[in-house]
Amino acid sequence: MTKQEHLLVCLSEECNEVIHAVSKTLRFGPDEIWPKMEQTNIERVRIELNDLMAVVTMLEGEGFNLTRTAGEMVAKQKKVEKYIEYAKTLGTLKD
Numbered sequence: 001m002t003k004q005e006h007l008l009v010c011l012s013e014e015c016n017e018v019i020h021a022v023s024k025t026l027r028f029g030p031d032e033i034w035p036k037m038e039q040t041n042i043e044r045v046r047i048e049l050n051d052l053m054a055v056v057t058m059l060e061g062e063g064f065n066l067t068r069t070a071g072e073m074v075a076k077q078k079k080v081e082k083y084i085e086y087a088k089t090l091g092t093l094k095d
């Protein structure tokens with residue numbers, strides 16, 4: 001395994017940790033503190049996002065171009081807003 005491959009596994013693991021923290025936030029609320037944890041669920045999301053970005057930065061240091069671009073981010077935000085409106089028409093999302 002190369003260092004790049006190792007870091008890609010780390011990236012995958014951190015994505016899973018973000019998913020786990022988001023799931024706990026949805027299931028138990030943003031302010032709940034899981035037993036034996038010191039942070040709220042939403043703080044865990046923030047921490048895991050920082051872990052994720054740390055690995056992204058390391059991958060960039062190993063030669064991958066993972067640059068965040070404002071244009072792509074704005075495009076994604078518009079797409080999410082579009083589907084928020086669609087979900088409202090279906091009644092699956094309320095104001």
Ligand SMILES: [Mg+2]
Binds near residue numbers: 017048051
């Ligand atoms: Mg982590």
